Amino acid sequence: MALVNEHFLKLPNNYLFADIAKKVNAFHITHPKEDVISLGIGDVTQPLCPAVIEAIHKAADDMATKQGFHGYGPEQGYDFLREAILKNDFLPRGIHLDLDEIFINDGAKSDTGNIQELIRWDNSIGVTDPIYPVYIDSNAMIGRAGTKGEDGCWSNVVYMPCNAENNFVPQLPDRRVDVIYLCYPNNPTGAVITKEELRKWVNYALKNDTLIFYDAAYQAYIQDPNIPHSIYEIRGARKCAIEFHSYSKTAGFTGVRCGYTIVPKDLTAETLDGERIPLNPLWLRRQCTKFNGTSYISQRAAEATYSEEGKKQVKETIGYYMNNAKMILTEFRRLGFECYGGKNAPYIWMKTRGQSSWQFFEELLYGAQVVCTPGVGFGPSGEGYVRFTAFGSQERTEEALQRIAGWVNK
Numbered sequence: 001m002a003l004v005n006e007h008f009l010k011l012p013n014n015y016l017f018a019d020i021a022k023k024v025n026a027f028h029i030t031h032p033k034e035d036v037i038s039l040g041i042g043d044v045t046q047p048l049c050p051a052v053i054e055a056i057h058k059a060a061d062d063m064a065t066k067q068g069f070h071g072y073g074p075e076q077g078y079d080f081l082r083e084a085i086l087k088n089d090f091l092p093r094g095i096h097l098d099l100d101e102i103f104i105n106d107g108a109k110s111d112t113g114n115i116q117e118l119i120r121w122d123n124s125i126g127v128t129d130p131i132y133p134v135y136i137d138s139n140a141m142i143g144r145a146g147t148k149g150e151d152g153c154w155s156n157v158v159y160m161p162c163n164a165e166n167n168f169v170p171q172l173p174d175r176r177v178d179v180i181y182l183c184y185p186n187n188p189t190g191a192v193i194t195k196e197e198l199r200k201w202v203n204y205a206l207k208n209d210t211l212i213f214y215d216a217a218y219q220a221y222i223q224d225p226n227i228p229h230s231i232y233e234i235r236g237a238r239k240c241a242i243e244f245h246s247y248s249k250t251a252g253f254t255g256v257r258c259g260y261t262i263v264p265k266d267l268t269a270e271t272l273d274g275e276r277i278p279l280n281p282l283w284l285r286r287q288c289t290k291f292n293g294t295s296y297i298s299q300r301a302a303e304a305t306y307s308e309e310g311k312k313q314v315k316e317t318i319g320y321y322m323n324n325a326k327m328i329l330t331e332f333r334r335l336g337f338e339c340y341g342g343k344n345a346p347y348i349w350m351k352t353r354g355q356s357s358w359q360f361f362e363e364l365l366y367g368a369q370v371v372c373t374p375g376v377g378f379g380p381s382g383e384g385y386v387r388f389t390a391f392g393s394q395e396r397t398e399e400a401l402q403r404i405a406g407w408v409n410k
Protein backbone atom coordinates (compact mmCIF):
# COMPACT_ATOMS: atom_id res chain seq x y z
CA MET A 1 0.00 0.00 0.00
CA ALA A 2 1.34 3.38 -0.93
CA LEU A 3 0.85 5.83 1.92
CA VAL A 4 0.38 9.45 1.03
CA ASN A 5 2.50 12.23 2.49
CA GLU A 6 -0.19 13.51 4.82
CA HIS A 7 1.62 16.78 5.39
CA PHE A 8 0.18 17.89 2.03
CA LEU A 9 -3.31 17.56 3.50
CA LYS A 10 -2.54 20.25 6.06
CA LEU A 11 -2.00 22.83 3.32
CA PRO A 12 -4.94 25.12 2.71
CA ASN A 13 -6.93 23.79 -0.26
CA ASN A 14 -7.29 26.96 -2.06
CA TYR A 15 -4.58 28.91 -3.64
CA LEU A 16 -4.92 32.67 -3.28
CA PHE A 17 -4.92 33.48 -6.98
CA ALA A 18 -7.42 30.70 -7.73
CA ASP A 19 -9.78 32.25 -5.16
CA ILE A 20 -9.36 35.64 -6.76
CA ALA A 21 -10.04 34.21 -10.22
CA LYS A 22 -13.20 32.56 -8.90
CA LYS A 23 -14.52 35.83 -7.51
CA VAL A 24 -13.65 37.71 -10.70
CA ASN A 25 -15.44 35.03 -12.75
CA ALA A 26 -18.51 35.35 -10.55
CA PHE A 27 -18.46 39.09 -11.24
CA HIS A 28 -18.17 38.49 -15.00
CA ILE A 29 -21.21 36.21 -14.94
CA THR A 30 -23.42 38.86 -13.36
CA HIS A 31 -21.78 41.77 -15.22
CA PRO A 32 -20.87 40.32 -18.63
CA LYS A 33 -20.29 43.72 -20.25
CA GLU A 34 -17.96 45.15 -17.62
CA ASP A 35 -14.26 45.39 -18.36
CA VAL A 36 -12.15 44.42 -15.36
CA ILE A 37 -8.58 45.71 -14.86
CA SER A 38 -6.24 43.61 -12.75
CA LEU A 39 -3.70 45.35 -10.58
CA GLY A 40 -3.43 42.03 -8.77
CA ILE A 41 -1.25 39.26 -10.10
CA GLY A 42 2.52 39.48 -9.77
CA ASP A 43 3.38 38.71 -13.38
CA VAL A 44 5.10 41.13 -15.71
CA THR A 45 3.39 42.36 -18.90
CA GLN A 46 6.06 44.08 -20.99
CA PRO A 47 7.75 41.98 -23.70
CA LEU A 48 11.35 40.79 -23.46
CA CYS A 49 13.84 43.45 -24.48
CA PRO A 50 15.50 43.35 -27.95
CA ALA A 51 18.94 42.30 -26.60
CA VAL A 52 17.39 39.24 -24.95
CA ILE A 53 15.32 38.35 -28.01
CA GLU A 54 18.42 38.56 -30.18
CA ALA A 55 20.30 36.24 -27.80
CA ILE A 56 17.42 33.76 -27.85
CA HIS A 57 17.38 33.70 -31.65
CA LYS A 58 21.12 33.26 -31.76
CA ALA A 59 21.04 30.46 -29.18
CA ALA A 60 18.33 28.71 -31.19
CA ASP A 61 20.55 28.94 -34.28
CA ASP A 62 23.44 27.48 -32.26
CA MET A 63 21.26 24.50 -31.43
CA ALA A 64 20.65 23.94 -35.15
CA THR A 65 24.30 23.23 -35.90
CA LYS A 66 26.53 20.30 -34.96
CA GLN A 67 29.17 22.57 -33.44
CA GLY A 68 26.74 24.83 -31.62
CA PHE A 69 24.40 22.18 -30.28
CA HIS A 70 24.15 22.02 -26.49
CA GLY A 71 22.73 19.00 -24.73
CA TYR A 72 22.85 18.57 -20.98
CA GLY A 73 24.75 21.50 -19.56
CA PRO A 74 26.67 21.66 -16.30
CA GLU A 75 24.22 21.28 -13.38
CA GLN A 76 25.57 24.48 -11.83
CA GLY A 77 25.10 26.44 -15.04
CA TYR A 78 27.37 27.65 -17.83
CA ASP A 79 30.49 29.62 -16.97
CA PHE A 80 29.57 32.37 -19.43
CA LEU A 81 26.54 33.24 -17.31
CA ARG A 82 28.15 32.72 -13.91
CA GLU A 83 31.05 34.97 -14.94
CA ALA A 84 28.63 37.66 -16.11
CA ILE A 85 26.76 37.45 -12.80
CA LEU A 86 29.93 37.77 -10.77
CA LYS A 87 31.19 40.65 -12.86
CA ASN A 88 27.93 42.62 -12.92
CA ASP A 89 25.90 41.77 -9.82
CA PHE A 90 28.63 41.30 -7.20
CA LEU A 91 32.11 42.66 -7.97
CA PRO A 92 30.84 46.26 -8.41
CA ARG A 93 29.38 46.01 -4.88
CA GLY A 94 32.66 44.78 -3.45
CA ILE A 95 31.44 41.20 -3.12
CA HIS A 96 33.86 38.46 -4.13
CA LEU A 97 32.47 35.04 -4.92
CA ASP A 98 33.95 31.91 -6.43
CA LEU A 99 32.19 30.75 -9.57
CA ASP A 100 31.21 27.53 -7.85
CA GLU A 101 29.32 29.48 -5.20
CA ILE A 102 26.87 30.47 -7.97
CA PHE A 103 24.19 27.95 -8.99
CA ILE A 104 22.06 28.80 -12.02
CA ASN A 105 18.44 27.78 -11.51
CA ASP A 106 15.20 27.77 -13.49
CA GLY A 107 13.74 30.58 -11.40
CA ALA A 108 13.86 31.47 -7.75
CA LYS A 109 10.63 29.74 -6.82
CA SER A 110 12.08 26.26 -7.25
CA ASP A 111 15.17 26.98 -5.20
CA THR A 112 13.46 28.94 -2.43
CA GLY A 113 11.15 25.94 -2.15
CA ASN A 114 13.84 23.27 -2.47
CA ILE A 115 16.56 24.76 -0.30
CA GLN A 116 14.93 23.46 2.89
CA GLU A 117 16.00 19.94 1.84
CA LEU A 118 19.44 20.84 3.21
CA ILE A 119 18.25 20.99 6.79
CA ARG A 120 16.71 18.46 9.16
CA TRP A 121 12.95 18.18 9.41
CA ASP A 122 12.91 19.40 13.01
CA ASN A 123 14.60 22.77 12.55
CA SER A 124 12.51 25.76 13.59
CA ILE A 125 11.71 28.35 10.94
CA GLY A 126 10.91 32.04 11.17
CA VAL A 127 9.29 34.32 8.60
CA THR A 128 8.40 37.95 8.37
CA ASP A 129 4.63 38.22 8.10
CA PRO A 130 3.08 38.84 5.53
CA ILE A 131 5.28 36.79 3.23
CA TYR A 132 5.63 35.02 -0.15
CA PRO A 133 3.73 31.78 0.59
CA VAL A 134 6.34 29.43 -0.93
CA TYR A 135 8.63 29.64 2.11
CA ILE A 136 6.13 28.25 4.60
CA ASP A 137 4.28 25.90 2.25
CA SER A 138 7.48 24.16 1.13
CA ASN A 139 8.35 23.51 4.78
CA ALA A 140 4.78 22.41 5.53
CA MET A 141 5.03 19.76 2.81
CA ILE A 142 7.59 17.81 4.79
CA GLY A 143 6.01 18.52 8.18
CA ARG A 144 8.45 21.17 9.39
CA ALA A 145 5.78 23.87 9.73
CA GLY A 146 3.56 21.79 12.03
CA THR A 147 -0.17 22.30 11.69
CA LYS A 148 -2.16 25.33 10.62
CA GLY A 149 -4.34 26.80 13.37
CA GLU A 150 -7.64 28.67 13.27
CA ASP A 151 -5.74 31.94 13.44
CA GLY A 152 -3.99 31.09 10.14
CA CYS A 153 -0.65 30.50 11.87
CA TRP A 154 1.44 27.32 11.57
CA SER A 155 2.32 25.81 14.93
CA ASN A 156 6.08 25.47 14.30
CA VAL A 157 6.63 28.76 12.53
CA VAL A 158 7.79 31.92 14.28
CA TYR A 159 6.02 34.92 12.75
CA MET A 160 7.60 38.35 12.79
CA PRO A 161 4.79 40.79 12.05
CA CYS A 162 5.38 43.68 9.65
CA ASN A 163 2.71 46.35 9.75
CA ALA A 164 2.14 50.08 9.80
CA GLU A 165 2.71 50.12 13.58
CA ASN A 166 6.33 48.98 13.24
CA ASN A 167 6.76 50.70 9.87
CA PHE A 168 7.24 47.24 8.28
CA VAL A 169 10.53 46.70 10.09
CA PRO A 170 10.32 43.24 11.70
CA GLN A 171 11.64 42.73 15.21
CA LEU A 172 14.35 40.15 15.76
CA PRO A 173 12.75 37.06 17.30
CA ASP A 174 12.84 36.94 21.10
CA ARG A 175 14.20 33.38 20.99
CA ARG A 176 16.60 31.54 18.76
CA VAL A 177 15.27 30.25 15.44
CA ASP A 178 17.21 27.84 13.23
CA VAL A 179 16.25 29.23 9.85
CA ILE A 180 14.91 32.65 8.88
CA TYR A 181 13.46 33.68 5.53
CA LEU A 182 13.89 37.30 4.49
CA CYS A 183 12.70 38.88 1.24
CA TYR A 184 13.86 42.39 0.28
CA PRO A 185 12.56 44.37 -1.52
CA ASN A 186 9.53 42.64 -0.10
CA ASN A 187 6.72 40.90 -1.84
CA PRO A 188 3.95 41.78 -0.87
CA THR A 189 4.62 44.96 1.14
CA GLY A 190 7.18 46.63 -1.14
CA ALA A 191 9.28 47.41 1.96
CA VAL A 192 13.08 47.51 1.76
CA ILE A 193 15.74 46.97 4.39
CA THR A 194 18.59 49.35 5.21
CA LYS A 195 22.14 48.13 5.69
CA GLU A 196 21.89 48.89 9.41
CA GLU A 197 18.75 46.79 9.79
CA LEU A 198 20.14 43.96 7.68
CA ARG A 199 23.31 43.98 9.77
CA LYS A 200 21.17 43.25 12.84
CA TRP A 201 19.85 40.12 11.16
CA VAL A 202 23.28 38.94 10.11
CA ASN A 203 24.59 39.52 13.63
CA TYR A 204 21.62 37.68 15.10
CA ALA A 205 22.29 34.78 12.71
CA LEU A 206 25.99 34.63 13.54
CA LYS A 207 25.29 34.76 17.26
CA ASN A 208 22.54 32.14 17.21
CA ASP A 209 23.93 29.87 14.49
CA THR A 210 20.87 30.66 12.36
CA LEU A 211 20.66 30.20 8.61
CA ILE A 212 19.20 33.08 6.60
CA PHE A 213 17.49 32.37 3.28
CA TYR A 214 17.53 35.73 1.55
CA ASP A 215 15.24 36.28 -1.44
CA ALA A 216 16.52 39.16 -3.58
CA ALA A 217 14.13 38.61 -6.51
CA TYR A 218 13.26 42.33 -6.64
CA GLN A 219 16.71 43.83 -6.11
CA ALA A 220 16.69 45.38 -9.59
CA TYR A 221 13.84 47.67 -8.49
CA ILE A 222 15.90 49.39 -5.81
CA GLN A 223 16.22 53.10 -6.66
CA ASP A 224 17.79 54.37 -3.44
CA PRO A 225 21.60 53.98 -3.64
CA ASN A 226 21.87 53.28 0.10
CA ILE A 227 19.67 50.17 0.06
CA PRO A 228 21.63 46.90 -0.19
CA HIS A 229 21.05 44.71 -3.26
CA SER A 230 22.61 41.64 -1.68
CA ILE A 231 22.94 40.37 1.87
CA TYR A 232 26.63 39.79 1.14
CA GLU A 233 27.11 43.54 1.31
CA ILE A 234 27.02 42.88 5.05
CA ARG A 235 30.19 41.54 6.62
CA GLY A 236 29.76 38.02 7.97
CA ALA A 237 26.83 37.13 5.71
CA ARG A 238 28.96 34.57 3.86
CA LYS A 239 28.90 32.51 7.03
CA CYS A 240 25.14 32.54 7.54
CA ALA A 241 23.19 33.28 4.35
CA ILE A 242 22.02 31.73 1.09
CA GLU A 243 20.71 34.22 -1.47
CA PHE A 244 18.23 33.82 -4.33
CA HIS A 245 18.04 35.92 -7.49
CA SER A 246 15.74 35.76 -10.46
CA TYR A 247 15.52 37.27 -13.94
CA SER A 248 11.73 37.00 -13.77
CA LYS A 249 10.99 40.45 -12.42
CA THR A 250 14.38 41.92 -13.39
CA ALA A 251 14.05 41.23 -17.10
CA GLY A 252 10.59 39.78 -17.69
CA PHE A 253 11.75 36.14 -17.61
CA THR A 254 8.61 34.74 -15.95
CA GLY A 255 8.05 32.66 -19.09
CA VAL A 256 11.73 32.10 -19.97
CA ARG A 257 12.79 30.72 -16.55
CA CYS A 258 16.21 31.57 -15.19
CA GLY A 259 17.70 32.75 -11.91
CA TYR A 260 20.52 31.85 -9.58
CA THR A 261 21.29 30.90 -6.01
CA ILE A 262 24.40 31.76 -4.02
CA VAL A 263 25.65 29.17 -1.55
CA PRO A 264 28.91 30.47 -0.05
CA LYS A 265 31.63 27.99 0.81
CA ASP A 266 31.97 29.48 4.31
CA LEU A 267 28.42 28.49 5.14
CA THR A 268 28.09 25.51 7.46
CA ALA A 269 25.48 23.79 9.58
CA GLU A 270 25.94 21.39 12.46
CA THR A 271 25.36 17.65 12.78
CA LEU A 272 23.79 16.33 15.98
CA ASP A 273 27.34 15.38 17.01
CA GLY A 274 28.50 18.95 16.62
CA GLU A 275 30.46 18.58 13.40
CA ARG A 276 30.32 21.58 11.04
CA ILE A 277 29.26 20.60 7.52
CA PRO A 278 29.68 22.98 4.56
CA LEU A 279 26.41 23.42 2.68
CA ASN A 280 27.88 24.30 -0.72
CA PRO A 281 28.92 20.71 -1.61
CA LEU A 282 25.60 19.44 -0.26
CA TRP A 283 23.64 21.76 -2.53
CA LEU A 284 25.82 20.73 -5.48
CA ARG A 285 25.12 17.10 -4.64
CA ARG A 286 21.41 17.84 -4.44
CA GLN A 287 21.38 19.66 -7.77
CA CYS A 288 23.40 16.97 -9.54
CA THR A 289 20.88 14.39 -8.34
CA LYS A 290 17.60 16.22 -8.89
CA PHE A 291 18.26 18.95 -11.46
CA ASN A 292 19.61 18.73 -15.00
CA GLY A 293 20.27 22.39 -15.49
CA THR A 294 18.53 25.41 -16.98
CA SER A 295 18.19 25.42 -20.74
CA TYR A 296 21.09 26.76 -22.79
CA ILE A 297 18.72 29.18 -24.51
CA SER A 298 17.50 30.62 -21.20
CA GLN A 299 21.04 31.03 -19.94
CA ARG A 300 22.10 32.84 -23.11
CA ALA A 301 19.04 35.05 -22.70
CA ALA A 302 20.04 35.83 -19.11
CA GLU A 303 23.60 36.59 -20.20
CA ALA A 304 22.23 39.17 -22.65
CA THR A 305 20.73 41.20 -19.78
CA TYR A 306 24.33 42.12 -18.88
CA SER A 307 25.43 43.44 -22.28
CA GLU A 308 25.59 47.23 -22.60
CA GLU A 309 22.38 47.25 -24.66
CA GLY A 310 20.75 44.68 -22.41
CA LYS A 311 21.44 46.62 -19.23
CA LYS A 312 20.02 49.78 -20.75
CA GLN A 313 16.89 48.07 -22.02
CA VAL A 314 16.24 46.19 -18.78
CA LYS A 315 16.57 49.42 -16.86
CA GLU A 316 14.10 51.10 -19.19
CA THR A 317 11.42 48.49 -18.55
CA ILE A 318 11.97 48.69 -14.80
CA GLY A 319 11.64 52.46 -15.11
CA TYR A 320 8.34 51.94 -16.93
CA TYR A 321 6.97 49.81 -14.08
CA MET A 322 8.33 52.15 -11.43
CA ASN A 323 6.56 55.02 -13.15
CA ASN A 324 3.32 53.06 -12.75
CA ALA A 325 4.20 52.52 -9.09
CA LYS A 326 4.67 56.24 -8.65
CA MET A 327 1.34 57.03 -10.31
CA ILE A 328 -0.45 54.53 -8.08
CA LEU A 329 1.22 55.78 -4.92
CA THR A 330 0.57 59.44 -5.74
CA GLU A 331 -3.07 58.92 -6.65
CA PHE A 332 -3.86 56.69 -3.65
CA ARG A 333 -2.30 59.20 -1.27
CA ARG A 334 -4.26 61.99 -2.92
CA LEU A 335 -7.40 59.97 -2.33
CA GLY A 336 -6.44 59.69 1.33
CA PHE A 337 -5.37 56.05 1.47
CA GLU A 338 -2.53 54.96 3.71
CA CYS A 339 0.04 53.35 1.37
CA TYR A 340 3.46 51.77 1.66
CA GLY A 341 6.13 50.42 -0.69
CA GLY A 342 6.18 51.44 -4.35
CA LYS A 343 9.46 53.38 -4.09
CA ASN A 344 12.02 50.57 -4.44
CA ALA A 345 9.63 47.79 -5.39
CA PRO A 346 6.83 47.23 -7.91
CA TYR A 347 4.30 46.70 -5.11
CA ILE A 348 2.05 49.14 -3.29
CA TRP A 349 0.68 47.91 0.01
CA MET A 350 -2.49 49.73 1.02
CA LYS A 351 -4.32 49.82 4.29
CA THR A 352 -8.07 49.38 3.87
CA ARG A 353 -10.44 51.76 5.62
CA GLY A 354 -11.33 49.26 8.29
CA GLN A 355 -12.62 46.53 5.99
CA SER A 356 -11.13 43.05 5.93
CA SER A 357 -8.83 42.37 2.98
CA TRP A 358 -11.46 40.30 1.16
CA GLN A 359 -14.23 42.79 1.87
CA PHE A 360 -12.17 45.59 0.35
CA PHE A 361 -11.29 43.35 -2.60
CA GLU A 362 -15.00 42.80 -3.35
CA GLU A 363 -15.96 46.43 -2.86
CA LEU A 364 -13.22 47.51 -5.26
CA LEU A 365 -14.18 44.86 -7.81
CA TYR A 366 -17.88 45.75 -7.78
CA GLY A 367 -17.34 49.49 -7.31
CA ALA A 368 -14.49 50.16 -9.72
CA GLN A 369 -14.00 46.89 -11.65
CA VAL A 370 -10.40 46.77 -10.47
CA VAL A 371 -8.72 43.70 -8.99
CA CYS A 372 -6.25 43.89 -6.13
CA THR A 373 -4.75 41.11 -4.01
CA PRO A 374 -6.11 40.62 -0.49
CA GLY A 375 -3.22 41.04 1.94
CA VAL A 376 -4.43 38.29 4.25
CA GLY A 377 -3.50 35.81 1.50
CA PHE A 378 0.14 36.49 2.40
CA GLY A 379 -0.24 35.80 6.11
CA PRO A 380 -2.20 36.83 9.21
CA SER A 381 -0.51 40.25 9.49
CA GLY A 382 -1.71 41.04 5.96
CA GLU A 383 -5.31 41.25 7.17
CA GLY A 384 -6.71 44.72 6.62
CA TYR A 385 -4.31 45.40 3.74
CA VAL A 386 -4.37 44.85 -0.02
CA ARG A 387 -1.58 44.71 -2.58
CA PHE A 388 -1.46 46.56 -5.91
CA THR A 389 1.16 45.83 -8.54
CA ALA A 390 2.86 48.16 -10.98
CA PHE A 391 3.21 45.42 -13.61
CA GLY A 392 0.30 46.55 -15.77
CA SER A 393 0.51 48.75 -18.84
CA GLN A 394 0.61 52.47 -18.21
CA GLU A 395 -2.71 53.01 -20.01
CA ARG A 396 -4.57 50.37 -18.02
CA THR A 397 -3.00 51.51 -14.76
CA GLU A 398 -4.10 55.08 -15.48
CA GLU A 399 -7.58 53.92 -16.29
CA ALA A 400 -7.76 51.83 -13.12
CA LEU A 401 -6.73 54.85 -11.08
CA GLN A 402 -9.43 56.99 -12.70
CA ARG A 403 -12.03 54.40 -11.89
CA ILE A 404 -10.84 54.12 -8.31
CA ALA A 405 -10.96 57.91 -7.93
CA GLY A 406 -14.51 57.92 -9.29
CA TRP A 407 -15.50 55.15 -6.92
CA VAL A 408 -13.95 56.83 -3.87
CA ASN A 409 -15.51 60.20 -4.67
CA LYS A 410 -18.97 58.81 -5.28
Ligand SMILES: *Cc1c(COP(=O)(O)O)cnc(C)c1O
Nearest residue numbers: 107108109132187217246248259
Ligand atom coordinates in the same frame (compact mmCIF):
# COMPACT_ATOMS: atom_id res chain seq x y z
C1 LIG B 1 8.30 36.35 -8.39
C2 LIG B 1 9.06 35.98 -7.18
C3 LIG B 1 10.14 35.12 -7.26
C4 LIG B 1 10.66 34.62 -8.57
O1 LIG B 1 10.05 33.52 -9.04
P1 LIG B 1 10.64 32.83 -10.34
O2 LIG B 1 10.48 31.38 -10.03
O3 LIG B 1 12.07 33.22 -10.47
O4 LIG B 1 9.80 33.29 -11.48
C5 LIG B 1 10.85 34.79 -6.11
N1 LIG B 1 10.50 35.32 -4.93
C6 LIG B 1 9.48 36.17 -4.81
C7 LIG B 1 9.18 36.75 -3.49
C8 LIG B 1 8.72 36.51 -5.93
O5 LIG B 1 7.69 37.35 -5.80
